Amino acid sequence: SDLKSKMRNDNNSEATSSVITTSATIETLNTEDDAPQLTLKVTPANNVVGIDSGKDAQQAVVCATVKASELPDGDESDRAPVDIIVALDVSGSMHGDKLRLCKITLELLLRQLTKQDRFGLISFGSDARIEVPMRRLGHYERSQALHKIKTLETRGCTNMSAAIGLATQELRSIGSSGSHEADCFPDDCPNAVRSIFLLTDGLANEGISDRTGLKQLAANCLGCLSGSGQSPVTLHCFGYGSQHNGSLLSELSKTTQGGTYHFVETDSGVASAFGDALGGILSVVAQTALIDIRVPDNAKEAGVKILDVCHNRKICVDDWHCKVTLGDFYAEESRDVLFKIQLSASELSCPHVEVSMSYFDVINKTLADTSTSECYIARPAGSFVSTTHQSVEVQWLRNICVQEMEKAEQLARSCNLVEAKKKIDGTLKTLKDKETLQNDPLIQQLIIDMNETNLGLASQTAYESHGEQILNQNCMYHEAQRSVRTSSSANNAPYSRNKKRTGLLLRFARAMKDNS
Numbered sequence: 001s002d003l004k005s006k007m008r009n010d011n012n013s014e015a016t017s018s019v020i021t022t023s024a025t026i027e028t029l030n031t032e033d034d035a036p037q038l039t040l041k042v043t044p045a046n047n048v049v050g051i052d053s054g055k056d057a058q059q060a061v062v063c064a065t066v067k068a069s070e071l072p073d074g075d076e077s078d079r080a081p082v083d084i085i086v087a088l089d090v091s092g093s094m095h096g097d098k099l100r101l102c103k104i105t106l107e108l109l110l111r112q113l114t115k116q117d118r119f120g121l122i123s124f125g126s127d128a129r130i131e132v133p134m135r136r137l138g139h140y141e142r143s144q145a146l147h148k149i150k151t152l153e154t155r156g157c158t159n160m161s162a163a164i165g166l167a168t169q170e171l172r173s174i175g176s177s178g179s180h181e182a183d184c185f186p187d188d189c190p191n192a193v194r195s196i197f198l199l200t201d202g203l204a205n206e207g208i209s210d211r212t213g214l215k216q217l218a219a220n221c222l223g224c225l226s227g228s229g230q231s232p233v234t235l236h237c238f239g240y241g242s243q244h245n246g247s248l249l250s251e252l253s254k255t256t257q258g259g260t261y262h263f264v265e266t267d268s269g270v271a272s273a274f275g276d277a278l279g280g281i282l283s284v285v286a287q288t289a290l291i292d293i294r295v296p297d298n299a300k301e302a303g304v305k306i307l308d309v310c311h312n313r314k315i316c317v318d319d320w321h322c323k324v325t326l327g328d329f330y331a332e333e334s335r336d337v338l339f340k341i342q343l344s345a346s347e348l349s350c351p352h353v354e355v356s357m358s359y360f361d362v363i364n365k366t367l368a369d370t371s372t373s374e375c376y377i378a379r380p381a382g383s384f385v386s387t388t389h390q391s392v393e394v395q396w397l398r399n400i401c402v403q404e405m406e407k408a409e410q411l412a413r414s415c416n417l418v419e420a421k422k423k424i425d426g427t428l429k430t431l432k433d434k435e436t437l438q439n440d441p442l443i444q445q446l447i448i449d450m451n452e453t454n455l456g457l458a459s460q461t462a463y464e465s466h467g468e469q470i471l472n473q474n475c476m477y478h479e480a481q482r483s484v485r486t487s488s489s490a491n492n493a494p495y496s497r498n499k500k501r502t503g504l505l506l507r508f509a510r511a512m513k514d515n516s
Contacts, residue, residue: 091157260484271509283500
């Protein structure tokens, strides 16, 4: 699993290196002046790998990096309009400050939406009820929603399945003859960005309550919403306090790409988490991003093939062609896709691999494609291997951390905390042994998060009180390369928040502090 054991370094590589990485530009279907929402760069671990450099060096790791643009400068009308429905747990355990603070948070959320957006609210206890039907937010509709939020009261147990089902029905009704706004907007269509916010403080104990059943329900519901050419619906789950099932909420949020799981550790943290998530969906610049990796015909003849793609959304057509779906992108986000290839048996005049990308540009409302990014790796005679690109090695280590956290989660769920802790201990040692990488922000954050995860595995009590939630959040955080943590202890520097997310997180946190 050690990248440098596969790729030997040599600091004198400059003389024989060739230009390897290329940045792709976007050819939109709109106007020539439109700036690309996503750019693509492809970087091999090593620019040069000698033919005689040994068995381990006959394979190469390549990193495809996608970077999202900044938000356009302008007013709120420049962003993509959103449809948001909140499913709020109002079971008995939400009584008192929890529900009071959730009401304040919902009021804050409403005030950030404009008349181009839709909002709906479902409450769920032993049953699920429509409190605010999905509607565009005119002045009257906003006033009605604010009034209804103030009247919410706790009731019953926790029927999560009913909440997911009813939220789906409300989103599905948009534009139909039976929708709540059909009289005013007979031909209205769903907005480009659609999300469900699900907040609960406990375990599902009514309706469908088992893990498999809830996952299947979420998949079926969100799947039916994303058909017929409509944009996907993201599910953002908020686990409030230590009594909820963190691994379940994490899995539910992965039903469609772009969802997140937030562990809300304190009462005051609910507003920060909602503000952060809202800032994200209000800053979506691209959706349904798809990377296409191909080995050219001449490279095929020389023995090049794709050995593996390190991504859970890969679609491998054959040994020479793979695709990876990346979902949506918030402004300024960056994602990395690692893949391994078998190197050519001789020097090539063509690239080893070609990578391109397509996506839906939600700002300009059009499909967009990148030009092909070519990855050349020189294969001269001899045993020379050029210096490993640090950025690729760091991403390789991130991928190892995610894999080991996933294994640790499975072990911990089976009550095998000793083996789960060994997985994290081993990964920490691997990170700390990389002396030349200790100043890298991502490596520093990985060490912090793996140490925090380790503390949560110290005992069964620690795991049940907070360890499960921290492990699942850290795993999702690094797998998706999307910051989801809002506590002061979370650095989040490696996965930057754009100005919209940062602004709303801080605004919601200040408002909550004023109301505490």
